[in-house]
Amino acid sequence: MTTQKPLHAVVFTLSLQGHVIPSIHLAIKLASKGFTITFVNTEVNHRDITKSLCRNTSQNDVVDIFSAAREAGLDIRYRTVSVGFPISFDRKLNNEQFLEGHVHVFPAHVDELVRDLVDSADPPLTCLVADSFFGWQSAIAKKYNLVYVSFWTEPALVFSLFYHLDLLQINGHYASHDNREDTIEYIPGIKAIELKDLVSFLQDTDFSTSMHRLISMTSKEMKSADFILCNTVHELEFEPILAIQEQQPMYAIGPLFPSGLSNSKTLVPTSLKPEFDCTQWLNTKPQGSVLYVSFGSFIPCEKKKIDEIAHGLLLSKINFIWVLRGDAVSYEEPYVLPSGFEDEIKDRALIVTWTNQIDVISHSAIGGFLTHCGWNSTLESIWYGVLMLCFPLKADQLTIRKLLVDDWRIGVNLCDKKPLTRFEVAEKVNVLMSTKLDDKLRKEMIKVRQILKNALAENGSSERNLCQFVSDLKNKIIEKV
Numbered sequence: 001m002t003t004q005k006p007l008h009a010v011v012f013t014l015s016l017q018g019h020v021i022p023s024i025h026l027a028i029k030l031a032s033k034g035f036t037i038t039f040v041n042t043e044v045n046h047r048d049i050t051k052s053l054c055r056n057t058s059q060n061d062v063v064d065i066f067s068a069a070r071e072a073g074l075d076i077r078y079r080t081v082s083v084g085f086p087i088s089f090d091r092k093l094n095n096e097q098f099l100e101g102h103v104h105v106f107p108a109h110v111d112e113l114v115r116d117l118v119d120s121a122d123p124p125l126t127c128l129v130a131d132s133f134f135g136w137q138s139a140i141a142k143k144y145n146l147v148y149v150s151f152w153t154e155p156a157l158v159f160s161l162f163y164h165l166d167l168l169q170i171n172g173h174y175a176s177h178d179n180r181e182d183t184i185e186y187i188p189g190i191k192a193i194e195l196k197d198l199v200s201f202l203q204d205t206d207f208s209t210s211m212h213r214l215i216s217m218t219s220k221e222m223k224s225a226d227f228i229l230c231n232t233v234h235e236l237e238f239e240p241i242l243a244i245q246e247q248q249p250m251y252a253i254g255p256l257f258p259s260g261l262s263n264s265k266t267l268v269p270t271s272l273k274p275e276f277d278c279t280q281w282l283n284t285k286p287q288g289s290v291l292y293v294s295f296g297s298f299i300p301c302e303k304k305k306i307d308e309i310a311h312g313l314l315l316s317k318i319n320f321i322w323v324l325r326g327d328a329v330s331y332e333e334p335y336v337l338p339s340g341f342e343d344e345i346k347d348r349a350l351i352v353t354w355t356n357q358i359d360v361i362s363h364s365a366i367g368g369f370l371t372h373c374g375w376n377s378t379l380e381s382i383w384y385g386v387l388m389l390c391f392p393l394k395a396d397q398l399t400i401r402k403l404l405v406d407d408w409r410i411g412v413n414l415c416d417k418k419p420l421t422r423f424e425v426a427e428k429v430n431v432l433m434s435t436k437l438d439d440k441l442r443k444e445m446i447k448v449r450q451i452l453k454n455a456l457a458e459n460g461s462s463e464r465n466l467c468q469f470v471s472d473l474k475n476k477i478i479e480k481v
């Protein structure tokens with residue numbers, strides 16, 4: 001039996017910038033393969049995207065972020081869902097409460113929306129695609145007889161760590177009070193990883209928190225997915241991918257970027273904050289002379305370290321753009337730069353609260369990226385061949401640093417010697433910015449960049465994997481009806 005109607009998938013994303021961006025690009029990719037997509041943004045994401053576009057709307061006005069995509073011929077519908085808190089609820093200041101609601105209250109709102117789609121959508125809803133970090137996907141998919149696709153926005157290596165949480169636990173490397181210094185060599189598809197390179201949450205000694213309940217649920221949810229989509233590239237991470245594929249169908253379909261990257265003003269707005277345009281300033285700077293500094297969208301850094309980075313940038317004498325969020329060091333109090341800093345750097349630096357990162361790192365004036373090693377920033381930097389000075393803060397960033405510096409050798413560690421000093425910052429920035437074309441680091445970057453480009457080329461691995469996924473999904477749906 002074949003189905004004539006297009007596949008209809010509902011896509012759910014988290015209220016986090018680093019997850020919304022790849023989820024939107026995934027939705028566009030699936031729609032471009034003929035899917036009907038209902039993309040569900042949280043109300044908070046929707047409000048922030050709308051605000052960042054400076055539209056004059058009230059909370060109830062639904063500005064459909066996919067309208068241009070639809071005009072371009074894609075069947076993407078747009079809905080919003082409450083996460084169970086009033087829109088004014090500050091997630092950053094009440095994280096425990098938020099995570100509890102995420103697991104216990106949010107699912108009721110999701111259920112209501114999915115039920116409505118199941119009852120009325122045309123073409124009929126057949127598939128639920130959701131970020132892997134929810135706790136309710138498999139139950140809702142099962143209830144409505146939908147195929148469940150888990151979407152992983154981080155490297156496959158990190159997926160594998162969460163997937164094998166039970167192994168880590170049995171061996172005393174998770175949820176254990178021993179601070180063992182061993183190298184972990186028993187996870188299928190991971191040759192060796194040191195404890196310090198595990199995702200920060202897996203190194204916690206207090207695992208009674210909501211975050212740890214969520215981690216445990218995530219690990220279980222992954223195993224009940226019909227399919228797993230991962231924003232990575234097979235050739236870069238084939239060992240963990242092949243090991244997972246022995247258990248479940250996993251497809252590396254990354255990097256998930258705006259369609260037609262040459263024009264970063266994509267069909268669909270993805271930014272949760274207003275963007276400051278840096279391109280005019282960059283146009284005045286010589287090629288490769290500017291360091292881009294950004295630590296992602298929400299994790300704060302210790303004030304002492306940010307102060308050392310500020311002084312180190314001063315000492316380095318390098319041009320730089322620094323995305324310094326108001327909450328760079330704390331959600332309670334805005335960060336204040338050392339006195340006199342802005343006067344001293346005014347001819348060679350630009351400090352902004354948010355920008356269009358792709359516009360910045362694709363600019364020829366950029367010569368390096370001081371990054372927190374978020375996975376999106378990492379993929380974007382590789383795509384544009386920008387060398388990275390790695391300063392992971394938390395979460396998977398510690399593991400991504402290992403990939404960049406130890407495995408692929410395309411990044412430099414910022415903090416080798418603890419504590420971080422301004423002198424180390426200045427020294428490493430200068431080393432990074434003076435890297436020559438024939439240096440090993442740059443040669444390795446060219447190779448890794450080519451792997452990413454090949455993956456997205458016609459008949460490249462990510463393209464093939466996506467087509468394979470669509471075909472396997474169709475078969476699964478036929479099996480289900």
Ligand SMILES: O=c1ccn([C@@H]2O[C@H](COP(=O)(O)OP(=O)(O)O[C@H]3O[C@H](CO)[C@@H](O)[C@H](O)[C@H]3O)[C@@H](O)[C@H]2O)c(=O)[nH]1
Pocket residue numbers: 016017018019021153154271294295296297298299323353354355356357358373374375376377378380394395396397
């Ligand atoms: O001024 C800025 C700064 C960032 N970005 C974009 O924001 C995204 C940031 O994503 P990422 O680099 O992954 O960092 P986080 O926001 O910290 O992302 C979270 O989500 C990622 C994917 O799951 C994880 O790898 C990170 O550790 C986690 O903190 C990227 O696409 C950037 O291009 C901008 O557009 N403008």
